[in-house]
Amino acid sequence: MTATTAPLVRLVDAGKNYGNIIALHGVDLEVSAGEVTCVLGDNGAGKSTLIKIIAGLHQHSAGTYEVESSPVRFSSPREALDRGIATVYQDLAVVSLMPVWRNFFLGNEVRKGPRMDIAFMRRTAKKELLDMGIDLRDVDQPIGTLSGGERQCVAISRAVYFGAKVLILDEPTAALGVKQSGVVLRYIIQARERGLGVIFITHNPHHAYPVGDRFLLLKRGQSLGYYRKSEITREELTALMAGGAELEELSHELERGGAGSADAAKLLGEEVHELGIDRISTGEAP
Numbered sequence: 465m466t467a468t469t470a471p472l473v474r475l476v477d478a479g480k481n482y483g484n485i486i487a488l489h490g491v492d493l494e495v496s497a498g499e500v501t502c503v504l505g506d507n508g509a510g511k512s513t514l515i516k517i518i519a520g521l522h523q524h525s526a527g528t529y530e531v532e533s534s535p536v537r538f539s540s541p542r543e544a545l546d547r548g549i550a551t552v553y554q555d556l557a558v559v560s561l562m563p564v565w566r567n568f569f570l571g572n573e574v575r576k577g578p579r580m581d582i583a584f585m586r587r588t589a590k591k592e593l594l595d596m597g598i599d600l601r602d603v604d605q606p607i608g609t610l611s612g613g614e615r616q617c618v619a620i621s622r623a624v625y626f627g628a629k630v631l632i633l634d635e636p637t638a639a640l641g642v643k644q645s646g647v648v649l650r651y652i653i654q655a656r657e658r659g660l661g662v663i664f665i666t667h668n669p670h671h672a673y674p675v676g677d678r679f680l681l682l683k684r685g686q687s688l689g690y691y692r693k694s695e696i697t698r699e700e701l702t703a704l705m706a707g708g709a710e711l712e713e714l715s716h717e718l719e720r721g722g723a724g725s726a727d728a729a730k731l732l733g734e735e736v737h738e739l740g741i742d743r744i745s746t747g748e749a750p
């Protein structure tokens with residue numbers, strides 16, 4: 465295997481403890497160029513912990529983390545960024561009153577002698593956004609006037625322009641309506657088509673399935689399954705996310721609840737079976 469075909473990011477048996485709390489345990493993940501990897505799970509599943517490790521905010525406490533085949537242990541997001549791993553957080557750090565082009569170049573301002581090269585930055589921001597299919601009439605407008613979806617898209621195209629190889633998106637569609645979510649999902653596909661490896665965090669299987677190539681399902685810090693798209697249908701993914709996990713849980717609770725609830729537990733068990741959960745919930749990482 466040559467360096468160019470090695471995954472951009474590879475985690476093997478990765479774990480993270482915060483003191484006594486096991487936030488992540490035994491997780492495998494591979495992110496390759498030109499692929500979208502979706503990480504799904506409910507609150508507390510360990511999604512943020514996982515991306516914090518990849519993004520250099522935290523360090524893993526078990527297992528290995530490799531970037532393009534070399535083991536890494538980042539001590540800051542800057543180090544991860546230097547290796548081409550960029551993260552777009554849900555609460556974007558933008559300066560609302562500043563123009564779009566200034567936000568695009570924030571922290572990477574281009575100078576011409578002692579002065580900022582405003583003409584270059586304005587022109588470049590406009591062109592880069594247009595290349596991603598974002599047609600802003602005016603890059604001088606304050607970024608605060610853009611919709612949430614548009615702001616996410618500016619952040620994505622900025623990461624692409626500054627040379628990201630891996631793009632981590634932390635719940636980019638969580639606060640958006642249906643239409644705006646669609647806009648962001650289109651840019652996820654654009655980033656993939658440009659050859660980036662995208663890690664898309666979401667709890668919505670309907671957002672994940674159309675754009676994802678691989679799906680990692682987390683629950684309470686552990687992998688509930690890791691699938692290529694060919695190995696799972698949208699219905700199975702949805703059932704696993706929405707129905708399966710909760711129904712299974714409820715069924716266990718009812719079983720513990722004593723005699724009266726045993727029948728209910730049995731009924732629920734059948735429902736879980738009907739949803740096809742028992743066929744897929746044991747999936748291990750390939």
Ligand SMILES: Nc1ncnc2c1ncn2[C@@H]1O[C@H](COP(=O)(O)OP(=O)(O)O)[C@@H](O)[C@H]1O
Pocket residue numbers: 482485486487488505506507508509510511512513514685
């Ligand atoms: N800094 C921390 N200190 C202690 N526990 C944490 C910390 N961050 C996360 N956790 C715990 O780790 C688990 C996974 O959390 P998190 O990764 O934030 O999940 P998610 O993003 O999927 O909601 C949770 O039980 C959470 O309470």
Ligand SMILES: [Mg+2]
Pocket residue numbers: 511512513
């Ligand atoms: Mg989180």
